[in-house]
Amino acid sequence: MKNPISKLHNIVNGGLRKAKLRFMGSNLDLAVEALRLYNGAVRLNLGTLNPSNVPQRINGFHDLAFLFASHQANRGVIAQDFDEASYLWSVIVSRRPRQILEIGRWLGGSTVLFSAAAATYGGNVSSVDLKLKAPAYADDKLIVELLSRLQL
Numbered sequence: 001m002k003n004p005i006s007k008l009h010n011i012v013n014g015g016l017r018k019a020k021l022r023f024m025g026s027n028l029d030l031a032v033e034a035l036r037l038y039n040g041a042v043r044l045n046l047g048t049l050n051p052s053n054v055p056q057r058i059n060g061f062h063d064l065a066f067l068f069a070s071h072q073a074n075r076g077v078i079a080q081d082f083d084e085a086s087y088l089w090s091v092i093v094s095r096r097p098r099q100i101l102e103i104g105r106w107l108g109g110s111t112v113l114f115s116a117a118a119a120t121y122g123g124n125v126s127s128v129d130l131k132l133k134a135p136a137y138a139d140d141k142l143i144v145e146l147l148s149r150l151q152l
């Protein structure tokens with residue numbers, strides 16, 4: 001029997017988008033297993049790291065993004081992969097902008113990220129959104145409540 005990666009590879013390359021999604025939807029375990037094999041210890045180890053992804057030195061947790069798998073399947077309430085979020089965090093805490101303007105916050109995960117980074121040195125974040133994407137989920141009240149609970 002073919003392993004999950006080559007099975008999914010055939011589906012992704014051989015079928016229509018809807019058929020692929022239907023297959024993955026009805027074979028969730030297989031899809032997760034394929035991701036785990038693709039991103040996990042079976043295929044990767046410290047010797048397979050791309051040296052250009054390993055920083056010269058570690059200045060904080062954000063510099064450890066190279067240790068993690070970053071892809072759409074492990075996103076949560078932020079539309080960024082872990083390495084993207086850690087990069088934005090490192091830019092903010094190293095350049096320390098006094099004002100940050102976020103254009104497009106969607107669910108607000110990025111607003112929390114930017115606010116937390118800016119709070120490390122006393123910066124301010126302003127955020128705007130036209131609510132084009134799933135406005136029912138992008139509830140400003142939830143964002144304000146969370147920011148205030150986190151004292152951001």
Ligand SMILES: C[S@@+](CC[C@H](N)C(=O)[O-])C[C@H]1O[C@@H](n2cnc3c(N)ncnc32)[C@H](O)[C@@H]1O
Pocket residue numbers: 077078079080103104105106107108109110128129130131132133138
């Ligand atoms: C990909 S989402 C943002 C993801 C979010 N920054 C994150 O990292 O989780 C794009 C958002 O931009 C908003 N948007 C698109 N065009 C805009 C504009 N011209 N001004 C303000 N918001 C805009 C949409 O409503 C949507 O919520």
